[in-house]
Amino acid sequence: GAVVSQHPSRVICKSGTSVKIECRSLDFQATTMFWYRQFPKKSLMLMATSNEGSKATYEQGVEKDKFLINHASLTLSTLTVTSAHPEDSSFYICSARGLREGSYNEQFFGPGTRLTVL
Amino acid sequence: AQTVTQSQPEMSVQEAETVTLSCTYDTSESNYYLFWYKQPPSRQMILVIRQEAYKQQNATENRFSVNFQKAAKSFSLKISDSQLGDTAMYFCAFLPPTSGTYKYIFGTGTRLKVLA
Numbered sequence: 001g002a003v004v005s006q007h008p009s010r011v012i013c014k015s016g017t018s019v020k021i022e023c024r025s026l027d028f029q030a031t032t033m034f035w036y037r038q039f040p041k042k043s044l045m046l047m048a049t050s051n052e053g054s055k056a057t058y059e060q061g062v063e064k065d066k067f068l069i070n071h072a073s074l075t076l077s078t079l080t081v082t083s084a085h086p087e088d089s090s091f092y093i094c095s096a097r098g099l100r101e102g103s104y105n106e107q108f109f110g111p112g113t114r115l116t117v118l
Numbered sequence: 119a120q121t122v123t124q125s126q127p128e129m130s131v132q133e134a135e136t137v138t139l140s141c142t143y144d145t146s147e148s149n150y151y152l153f154w155y156k157q158p159p160s161r162q163m164i165l166v167i168r169q170e171a172y173k174q175q176n177a178t179e180n181r182f183s184v185n186f187q188k189a190a191k192s193f194s195l196k197i198s199d200s201q202l203g204d205t206a207m208y209f210c211a212f213l214p215p216t217s218g219t220y221k222y223i224f225g226t227g228t229r230l231k232v233l234a
Binding site: 032034038041042043044046049057091093095097105106107109111112 | 151153155160161162163164165168207209213215219220221222224225226227229
């Protein structure tokens, strides 16, 4: 149980285009989803927190107009990287906080999406 | 500010041996959660073990156990009978639920290599 999927797993795009990454909780409802960015051999850096039906809360230094987050349902959150540039190339990971009893304080992680911007 | 420190960037251990990864944190909270996550080369984050601060008993999951010292704000992970599949990055994470945001605070990670 508590499976989180991400799609796509890898994406390559041209500079200036937009890319959408989906994060789904497959077997539970997620009131809160988190989006992280991870550089090679580094820790996870929280970009934003999204709550179903409300606007995302972005961490300091994260451009909300570049990284659009939508949490339209209790099982789906999307991250859109707008007008992507090579410096946006990275590994993006989502996680979901579950509504299941006993899991209120634990995040379940997706497998990540590797974005390469040419 | 709440912080998590993993002072060992890299460690190695011989297969079948025991290794301990350190994690210290700083907080004024009395109730919180601590986690150890494993990130293998696939980069999927996998929960290894979880500890609730109000529980004095150290958590254990098969070969993985923690030494939770609340007064010292220390949360080390012991891996017994190390296996090649334990090779991964290990992250310590702190969660203060009273913040209302349920955001994790991650350490910088320890890269563990298990040697054959």
